[in-house]
Amino acid sequence: MTKRMGYQDWRCLSLWLHYFVLLWSTIDGQTRYSITEELKQGSVVGNLAKDLGLTLSEMFDRKLRVASEAGEQYFTVIAGKGELVVNDRIDREALCGQSASCILPLQVVIEDPLQLFRVEVEIQDVNDNAPKFPSNNIILEIAESTVTGVRFPLESAIDPDVGSNSVKSYTLSKDECFSIVIKEVAGGRKVPELMLSKVLDREKRAVHKLFVTALDGGNPVRSGTSQVTVRVLDINDNVPAFEKPSYKISVAENAAEGALITQTKATDMDDGQNGEIEYSFGAHTSDDVLSLFSIDQMSGTIFLKGKLDFETTVNYELDVSAKDKGNPRMEGHCTVHVEVLDVNDNPPEIILTSHPKPVREDSPNGSVVALISVRDLDSGDNGKVTLHLPLKCKFVLKPSFSHNYALVTSGVLDRENVSEYNIEITATDSGSPPLSSKKIIPVSISDVNDNPPVFTQPSYDVYLKENGVPGSILFSVSAFDLDFGENAKLSYSILDSKVQDVSVSSYVYINSDNGSIYSMHSFDYEKLKVFQIQVQAKDQGSPPLSSNATVHVFILDQNDNAPAVIYPSSAALGSLSHQRMPRSAKAGHLVTKVTAVDADSGHNAWISYRLAEATDASLFTVNLYTGEVRTKRAASEQDDSSQRLLIEIKDDGEPVQSATVTVSILLEDGLHEPMLDLRQKVAEPSKKTGRITLYLILSLASVSVLSLVTFLILAVKCIRNSRSSGSCCMRRSDCDDYKNPNRNLQIQLNTDGPIKYVEVLGGDMLSQSQSFRSCMSPMSEYSDFTLIKPSSTTDFKEVISVLDASLPDSTWTFESQQVSRK
Numbered sequence: 133m134t135k136r137m138g139y140q141d142w143r144c145l146s147l148w149l150h151y152f153v154l155l156w157s158t159i160d161g162q163t164r165y166s167i168t169e170e171l172k173q174g175s176v177v178g179n180l181a182k183d184l185g186l187t188l189s190e191m192f193d194r195k196l197r198v199a200s201e202a203g204e205q206y207f208t209v210i211a212g213k214g215e216l217v218v219n220d221r222i223d224r225e226a227l228c229g230q231s232a233s234c235i236l237p238l239q240v241v242i243e244d245p246l247q248l249f250r251v252e253v254e255i256q257d258v259n260d261n262a263p264k265f266p267s268n269n270i271i272l273e274i275a276e277s278t279v280t281g282v283r284f285p286l287e288s289a290i291d292p293d294v295g296s297n298s299v300k301s302y303t304l305s306k307d308e309c310f311s312i313v314i315k316e317v318a319g320g321r322k323v324p325e326l327m328l329s330k331v332l333d334r335e336k337r338a339v340h341k342l343f344v345t346a347l348d349g350g351n352p353v354r355s356g357t358s359q360v361t362v363r364v365l366d367i368n369d370n371v372p373a374f375e376k377p378s379y380k381i382s383v384a385e386n387a388a389e390g391a392l393i394t395q396t397k398a399t400d401m402d403d404g405q406n407g408e409i410e411y412s413f414g415a416h417t418s419d420d421v422l423s424l425f426s427i428d429q430m431s432g433t434i435f436l437k438g439k440l441d442f443e444t445t446v447n448y449e450l451d452v453s454a455k456d457k458g459n460p461r462m463e464g465h466c467t468v469h470v471e472v473l474d475v476n477d478n479p480p481e482i483i484l485t486s487h488p489k490p491v492r493e494d495s496p497n498g499s500v501v502a503l504i505s506v507r508d509l510d511s512g513d514n515g516k517v518t519l520h521l522p523l524k525c526k527f528v529l530k531p532s533f534s535h536n537y538a539l540v541t542s543g544v545l546d547r548e549n550v551s552e553y554n555i556e557i558t559a560t561d562s563g564s565p566p567l568s569s570k571k572i573i574p575v576s577i578s579d580v581n582d583n584p585p586v587f588t589q590p591s592y593d594v595y596l597k598e599n600g601v602p603g604s605i606l607f608s609v610s611a612f613d614l615d616f617g618e619n620a621k622l623s624y625s626i627l628d629s630k631v632q633d634v635s636v637s638s639y640v641y642i643n644s645d646n647g648s649i650y651s652m653h654s655f656d657y658e659k660l661k662v663f664q665i666q667v668q669a670k671d672q673g674s675p676p677l678s679s680n681a682t683v684h685v686f687i688l689d690q691n692d693n694a695p696a697v698i699y700p701s702s703a704a705l706g707s708l709s710h711q712r713m714p715r716s717a718k719a720g721h722l723v724t725k726v727t728a729v730d731a732d733s734g735h736n737a738w739i740s741y742r743l744a745e746a747t748d749a750s751l752f753t754v755n756l757y758t759g760e761v762r763t764k765r766a767a768s769e770q771d772d773s774s775q776r777l778l779i780e781i782k783d784d785g786e787p788v789q790s791a792t793v794t795v796s797i798l799l800e801d802g803l804h805e806p807m808l809d810l811r812q813k814v815a816e817p818s819k820k821t822g823r824i825t826l827y828l829i830l831s832l833a834s835v836s837v838l839s840l841v842t843f844l845i846l847a848v849k850c851i852r853n854s855r856s857s858g859s860c861c862m863r864r865s866d867c868d869d870y871k872n873p874n875r876n877l878q879i880q881l882n883t884d885g886p887i888k889y890v891e892v893l894g895g896d897m898l899s900q901s902q903s904f905r906s907c908m909s910p911m912s913e914y915s916d917f918t919l920i921k922p923s924s925t926t927d928f929k930e931v932i933s934v935l936d937a938s939l940p941d942s943t944w945t946f947e948s949q950q951v952s953r954k
């Protein structure tokens with residue numbers, strides 16, 4: 133192993149030798165060797181023996197020695213070879229420091245003779261040291277706003293090597309903001325400087341870690357590195373920035389006070405106070421907004437402070453600013469759009485755009501009554517309004533342009549039924565929940581003259597006593613009119629007609645204001661029994677309407693006529709009437725017959741006869757009903773031949789009217805039975821009896837003629853009446869009216885002059901009265917008609933049967949008397 137090592141050494145040595153020979157040749161006159169530092173021990177420096185001109189033996193013999201001036205034995209001489217070799221480690225930097233040349237002087241001593249030689253060994257530098265920075269972490273603080281080009285000196289690196297082996301250059305790790313420049317200072321020392329090539333931004337990189345490397349010029353190059361930490365100092369160069377430039381928020385208008393609207397957030401990239409943010413509303417925020425919203429200074433949260441109202445403001449723009457606390461303070465802005473959402477908080481409103489006018493009751497379908505509009509402050513569905521009318525309303529709403537309606541009629545109006553409508557209109561919006569409101573529209577219906585006056589009865593029956601006072605109220609009619617005002621203002625009048633060929637207006641007049649009818653003179657039942665008045669009521673509408681009513685005026689009989697004696701006539705024969713009778717007359721002999729008539733009717737004409745005074749009351753009797761004067765007993769010789777009878781004739785009226793007649797009777801001895809007398813007179817007329825007989829014949833004939841004439845007149849009148857009006861002879865079948873048992877009936881024998889007809893009056897005395905009249909059939913044999921006066925409760929049918937019985941041929945009928953006599 134050693135052998136092998138020795139071989140290597142030799143090879144190395146031979147190389148070095150070659151090198152030294154070259155070096156040797158350059159030394160002029162002086163033995164000088166040049167070696168590099170840090171050679172291994174035993175490395176040959178030079179062949180000292182040869183260079184000093186000594187042989188090996190000589191050298192050995194003369195005890196050649198090498199002494200170092202410094203005292204350190206770096207070298208030694210190998211005796212056998214005469215070579216100077218390195219004895220110890222030679223560090224140039226330790227021996228010579230930074231001096232450029234490093235020479236170790238050696239003294240070579242040879243004894244026998246003592247000779248001194250000076251040998252110099254120049255130690256050449258070897259790049260055995262790397263550059264080194266005094267500290268391996270350099271800290272720099274640079275403000276971020278520093279302008280580019282500013283240099284920051286760094287410590288130089290130290291390399292103990294000299295010359296080219298010392299520090300030659302610096303490099304810097306890659307960084308966009310920094311570059312390195314090298315400044316040569318006096319003495320050729322190189323100082324590295326950090327130059328700012330781009331403005332620093334703390335917010336991007338707060339710390340820059342750089343590596344500075346120092347390189348020497350050796351071969352191979354050695355280097356040393358130091359870290360440079362650049363801390364970027366903050367400058368308030370960042371505006372607080374909001375997350376969003378604008379926020380959009382929707383809030384319902386009914387949001388409660390204190391409700392959170394939104395949270396704004398701004399960030400400031402600066403550090404410390406430069407990055408501490410305070411929020412506020414912008415400087416130009418209106419008072420409106422300030423009264424409604426508040427912002428939390430620290431958190432940027434916006435709250436609702438007041439009450440929102442969609443109907444006044446739909447949008448709010450809040451300018452929010454965020455300010456940091458740096459110097460100067462930086463400010464960032466954002467906008468918050470607050471959209472107010474509609475809530476159905478406004479009920480619809482019904483507005484009358486035109487006030488309702490009174491509507492004529494005859495308005496056609498679709499007449500406009502009022503104009504209406506609806507309004508709802510809400511929007512969208514909340515403001516969509518529908519209108520409703522009550523069911524069965526006589527009006528409908530007709531939509532016109534937006535939200536406007538016309539209230540029009542639909543159907544027939546009648547003021548007389550409903551004079552005013554209160555139309556309730558309901559408006560409902562479509563919100564959820566819906567809101568509604570109501571409005572009542574009064575519509576009055578104006579009158580149209582569509583109702584004629586109506587009399588309380590279609591016809592009136594008036595019973596009027598004869599002989600009344602002229603100018604007294606006869607009756608009052610009244611009518612009413614359903615219309616209103618002038619249309620209901622009535623005036624009454626009497627339509628002209630004729631009563632007994634005289635205008636009715638000469639009988640009565642009417643108060644046109646209240647319908648009172650006045651008589652203009654007193655009526656005489658015996659002249660006029662019934663007449664009718666056509667009354668008209670007329671309103672003052674335009675055109676006026678009228679209606680008619682008939683007033684039947686029945687004149688009621690008063691007992692104003694005393695019975696009148698027809699026979700024996702006092703007028704013809706003076707106050708005394710002489711009757712003759714034979715003294716031989718038996719009891720029951722008809723002496724004479726007193727006949728009287730009464731112009732009144734009914735009870736007032738019901739005549740009775742009574743013997744009031746007599747010369748001999750035992751001899752004569754008067755039939756109460758017939759007026760026949762008969763003998764009560766047979767006359768005797770003792771009886772006075774001249775008898776006077778005072779006969780009183782009374783009617784049944786109230787007050788009673790009466791008349792008297794005096795009959796004087798002569799009892800004659802020679803006189804026989806009247807028939808015999810008559811025959812006797814024909815056979816043997818005497819002057820006196822012949823005259824009496826003549827009187828008798830005359831009076832009988834006159835009675836007969838009178839009755840014949842009566843029948844003829846009656847017959848003629850009846851035929852004429854049946855032709856002109858058909859009122860005379862009537863149908864028995866027409867029995868509905870006389871079935872009623874409650875009727876009062878009155879059958880009157882008309883004795884107005886010659887007997888003409890029988891009048892049957894029926895009805896509830898004062899109201900509905902009917903009058904029946906019957907005429908005698910001309911062929912009737914009945915001349916002497918007995919008055920029938922049924923009591924008020926008698927069934928009318930009974931009366932008819934009585935009449936039937938008394939008139940056997942039943943050719944007469946009844947009819948309601950409607951037509952006045954012409």
Ligand SMILES: *[C@@H]1O[C@H](CO)[C@@H](O)[C@H](O)[C@H]1NC(C)=O
Binds near residue numbers: 542543544
């Ligand atoms: C009025 O019009 C309504 C509908 O619009 C209809 O039902 C009614 O019969 C009409 N009435 C008259 C009198 O025309």
Ligand SMILES: *[C@@H]1O[C@H](CO)[C@@H](O)[C@H](O)[C@H]1NC(C)=O
Binds near residue numbers: 546549550
């Ligand atoms: C009168 O009006 C009422 C409702 O108010 C109605 O029921 C009736 O039918 C009307 N009568 C007439 C005659 O129009």
Ligand SMILES: *[C@@H]1O[C@H](CO)[C@@H](O)[C@H](O)[C@H]1NC(C)=O
Binds near residue numbers: 646
């Ligand atoms: C009508 O008017 C007249 C005069 O003013 C008066 O005498 C009469 O009593 C009135 N009739 C009625 C029914 O009121």
Ligand SMILES: *[C@@H]1O[C@H](CO)[C@@H](O)[C@H](O)[C@H]1NC(C)=O
Binds near residue numbers: 627666668678679680
């Ligand atoms: C009333 O009577 C008059 C005269 O007779 C007549 O002209 C008129 O038409 C009548 N009026 C009515 C409503 O009947």
